[in-house]
Amino acid sequence: MHPRLTSVCLLLCLFCSGCAHWQMNSLAQDLRQEPPQATLLKVEELNMPSRDKVQFLLNRGILRFYTNDLSGCREDLEQAKNLIAELQAISISENLAAATTNETLRKYSGSASEQVMVHVILALSYLAERQLDAARTEVLQADVLMQSLAEGDEWNGQLAAARFIGGLVYQLGDEPDNAMISYRKALELLDHHQQAIPAILQQRLLKLSQQLGLDNEYAQLSQRFQSEEQNADSAELTVLYLDGIVSTKQQNRMSIYSPQANQMISIAVPHFPDHYVSPRQLLVEVDQQFLRSQLIESIDARVREDLAADMPKTIALATTRAVAKYQAVRSAQQNQNQQLAAALLNIFTVASEQADTRSWNMLPANIQVTGGPISADSHFSIPELALAKPSTALQTEISELNANDHLLVIALDIGRQYYPVVFSIP
Amino acid sequence: MTSVVRSLTVLFLLTTLAACGTSVQRIASDETVDLSGAWNDTDSRLVAEEMVADALARPWISDYSSRTGKRPAVIVGSVRNLSHEHINVKTFVADMERALINSGRVDFVASSTERGEIRDERADQDINAREDTRNAAGQELGADYMLQGQINTLIDQEGKQQVRYYQVDLTLISLADNRKVWVGQKKIKKLVKNSKLRF
Numbered sequence: 001m002h003p004r005l006t007s008v009c010l011l012l013c014l015f016c017s018g019c020a021h022w023q024m025n026s027l028a029q030d031l032r033q034e035p036p037q038a039t040l041l042k043v044e045e046l047n048m049p050s051r052d053k054v055q056f057l058l059n060r061g062i063l064r065f066y067t068n069d070l071s072g073c074r075e076d077l078e079q080a081k082n083l084i085a086e087l088q089a090i091s092i093s094e095n096l097a098a099a100t101t102n103e104t105l106r107k108y109s110g111s112a113s114e115q116v117m118v119h120v121i122l123a124l125s126y127l128a129e130r131q132l133d134a135a136r137t138e139v140l141q142a143d144v145l146m147q148s149l150a151e152g153d154e155w156n157g158q159l160a161a162a163r164f165i166g167g168l169v170y171q172l173g174d175e176p177d178n179a180m181i182s183y184r185k186a187l188e189l190l191d192h193h194q195q196a197i198p199a200i201l202q203q204r205l206l207k208l209s210q211q212l213g214l215d216n217e218y219a220q221l222s223q224r225f226q227s228e229e230q231n232a233d234s235a236e237l238t239v240l241y242l243d244g245i246v247s248t249k250q251q252n253r254m255s256i257y258s259p260q261a262n263q264m265i266s267i268a269v270p271h272f273p274d275h276y277v278s279p280r281q282l283l284v285e286v287d288q289q290f291l292r293s294q295l296i297e298s299i300d301a302r303v304r305e306d307l308a309a310d311m312p313k314t315i316a317l318a319t320t321r322a323v324a325k326y327q328a329v330r331s332a333q334q335n336q337n338q339q340l341a342a343a344l345l346n347i348f349t350v351a352s353e354q355a356d357t358r359s360w361n362m363l364p365a366n367i368q369v370t371g372g373p374i375s376a377d378s379h380f381s382i383p384e385l386a387l388a389k390p391s392t393a394l395q396t397e398i399s400e401l402n403a404n405d406h407l408l409v410i411a412l413d414i415g416r417q418y419y420p421v422v423f424s425i426p
Numbered sequence: 427m428t429s430v431v432r433s434l435t436v437l438f439l440l441t442t443l444a445a446c447g448t449s450v451q452r453i454a455s456d457e458t459v460d461l462s463g464a465w466n467d468t469d470s471r472l473v474a475e476e477m478v479a480d481a482l483a484r485p486w487i488s489d490y491s492s493r494t495g496k497r498p499a500v501i502v503g504s505v506r507n508l509s510h511e512h513i514n515v516k517t518f519v520a521d522m523e524r525a526l527i528n529s530g531r532v533d534f535v536a537s538s539t540e541r542g543e544i545r546d547e548r549a550d551q552d553i554n555a556r557e558d559t560r561n562a563a564g565q566e567l568g569a570d571y572m573l574q575g576q577i578n579t580l581i582d583q584e585g586k587q588q589v590r591y592y593q594v595d596l597t598l599i600s601l602a603d604n605r606k607v608w609v610g611q612k613k614i615k616k617l618v619k620n621s622k623l624r625f
Contacts, residue, residue: 078609086624088586089586089620089622089624091625092625109505133506133507133508137507137511140579141511144581145509147583148583
């Protein structure tokens with residue numbers, strides 16, 4: 001093929017794949033303003049290259065979760081999960097492409113936290129339909145994944161929200177010992193991030209440590225939280241609130257001095273905007289008292305940490321690639337008969353230097369929790385969300401709550417709705 | 427040199443294109459094909475075969491038959507999946523039902539999820555069907571035993587290698603006095619090595 005035509009074709013390919021990333025990132029920004037149903041329709045119309053299949057499935061899956069298509073959500077996230085597992089093997093062709101062109105030619109497989117969030121969202125989708133055993137399977141899979149991610153760095157991919165939801169699933173399945181272990185791990189992670197411990201987690205730890213006869217641990221927790229187990233014989237309420245949209249990666253160009261090239265070279269790396277997405281609390285009304293949701297996980301912070309952990313490797317790869325491209329251009333320029341090829345190669349090396357800004361950018365920015373005792377004659381509502389007045393069906397279910405029952409409410413900022421489910425603890 | 431490079435490129439493209447097409451090969455339903463290491467039809471079949479053989483060989487059937495003069499009636503209760511994978515337990519439970527019914531030594535009655543539709547049809551017959559063809563309510567065969575069970579797993583992994591241990595436990599419990607008359611167990615262990623490289 002003619003060198004000029006080859007270069008033009010390559011540039012067009014790169015341009016088209018860049019278009020798809022830009023469109024997906026743009027739709028993630030639009031999700032803050034427009035209904036998720038509209039965003040879902042636009043995502044389904046995108047023509048994504050196969051290497052971005054996982055990103056497409058993750059975003060479509062979470063949009064289906066926001067729009068009450070739970071089986072569709074599970075279908076997409078299960079497919080994404082299988083693809084991610086396949087992509088863990090090192091690819092020879094992708095490494096070659098990334099070394100010569102840019103990182104966007106690798107198949108996207110999600111960051112550590114994103115991979116754990118696949119299991120978290122799947123667990124929530126099962127809980128929303130009262131499929132407790134299936135949710136438990138996802139909790140187990142998340143546990144195995146977090147164990148493997150921690151092999152290199154003990155905090156890599158560890159999510160307090162995943163542990164909290166795991167504890168909740170075990171509690172709903174009458175497995176207090178496993179629930180206690182999960183809640184303990186959630187506490188450990190929150191302490192590592194120097195984050196305040198939500199009141200609902202404090203209550204659960206106190207209740208379970210007392211129930212399991214862990215007297216020393218109960219005393220330590222009671223002293224730390226300045227609280228004691230109330231021993232109330234009533235049903236329990238847990239509200240999980242998925243707030244906001246996570247930040248979207250952007251491209252940042254940097255100049256780095258290369259000793260090999262003996263000059264400054266330009267590389268493109270991904271970065272997140274400086275401002276974090278601030279959590280907005282949810283108010284839940286129970287018997288005319290308001291409970292405020294409290295932060296259990298800042299997913300925005302976790303994905304930023306994932307990027308920061310990868311940054312040294314990303315910069316090293318980008319620098320090596322930029323030096324190789326620079327030297328190829330210099331070599332072509334030194335040949336008098338290849339000036340046109342050298343010029344085209346120069347254009348290609350500059351245009352092809354794109355940062356990999358792909359991410360699961362329609363995830364919620366943070367997960368918040370609240371809860372407490374609730375009884376059969378309680379009045380419950382979440383004024384801000386779609387159902388300003390509780391539905392008749394929901395109030396009927398609440399009126400039939402027994403002492404050991406558990407009302408779980410999964411509330412969504414995007415879509416402004418909630419999934420209420422009653423579990424009867426055996 | 428250039429012609430060698432061109433030839434290799436053409437060969438590479440042809441190989442890649444050949445791998446792009448879809449091919450379908452029909453295989454026997456009892457042929458073992460392990461693709462990902464996850465629970466599959468072979469595992470389900472192995473569990474059903476072992477459980478059926480064990481259940482038919484134990485004395486609970488003959489004990490019941492000699493005591494009452496009839497075949498025991500079994501109802502399928504909850505068989506829980508407590509494993510690391512989404513496993514459809516209905517496949518091996520259905521295989522067990524079929525084998526035990528076809529042995530002529532055990533009766534199965536509809537489970538709580540199955541009989542709702544049957545009772546609705548019976549109620550409809552009570553109103554709409556001819557009197558001599560109606561199936562009256564209150565004539566169901568009561569179960570003598572309930573089949574319950576669970577699947578558990580243990581996972582051990584390091585790097586690209588994983589050992590998966592599955593344990594399937596099934597129990598027959600007397601509805602008269604809660605006695606466990608039969609306990610079946612099947613263990614399956616797999617070593618899964620994931621690929622370190624891909625093209």
